Amino acid sequence: MIFVDGLECSAFDREVFEELRGGGLGCVTVTCGFWEDTTESLDALVRWRDLVRANADLVGVATTAAEIEAIHAQGRTAxxxxxxxSSFLSGRIGYVEVFADLGVRVAQLTYNIQNDVGASCYDPVDGGLTRFGREVVAEMNRCGMAIDLSHVGERTSMEAIEHSAVPVAVTHANPASLVPHARNKSDDLLKALAARGGVLGVSGYRNISGEYAATAATWAELVARTADLIGVEHVGIGSDLGRKIGEADLRWMRQGRWTRTVQYGAGSAANPGKQPPLPWFPDTRSFPDLAEALAGRGFAPGEVAAVMGGNWMRFYHEVLPAGRPAGEE
Structure with missing residues (x-):
């Protein structure tokens, strides 16, 4: 069994990397940016390279499924x-390939407001995937960069699924039929995602998990009901964990540079701040407990392995480009 977290937005340092290893994580998708332009995004990649180089005994950057497996076999986290x-593109289609060549393997089409690719889940009107957006989807397919629809609007998401030549992902969200929230996804969208081979990373983030965030057992119930909806083979984990994220970080995520007004993201005026850690999942050292919770809910061993990481690995084998395992000449 390989453990995979479909997305985290933590402020990573050696301590957080040690937590990944403590939880036996085989692979984690990290967030390199939200609103940053091309130059700022390049700076972020430089910082990531320096950080990984300084902690190479614990982690390594992967660009293919084979590299994930090789890094995991070395006792490190990929x-x-x-x-x-997609703000790192600055409206330039050629930058998809450039950033792919620099190692970027996952990109959300939009974040919390409409951009030149399409609409976000918070926009009152969703005009769908733009002409540029269709070009971006095709180029991401060509370059082996996974398309993420987690914060993307309904129509834009549907059209991205339709126009993508390979499966796409929702790395961190939940079914809106179970937890009504603008950030969660309709049954129709999730069924379309699954029909094309995509994966949904079920999240325990309080704002979009509601009562299912109470305990590991209630989270496992959320996973079970999601599996009933779209099939267990399309369900993974996307914790959206934000270790060491402070109020300034949260303000940047929610407001960027596009507004002077207070934005609440997935929160609200009644629930504005950073959410406290889940007692049952304070950090990734608790990842193995999720497998126990799934087994306790009645998932068979093969199903537990699929949800804990196997489904993500199947997705990565199909979507990420083929290449040599890490460490090979």
């Missing part, structure tokens, strides 16, 4: 570099 927006 990191997939990702962005939660």
């Amino acid at each position: 990191l997939l570099l990702g962005f939660q927006n």
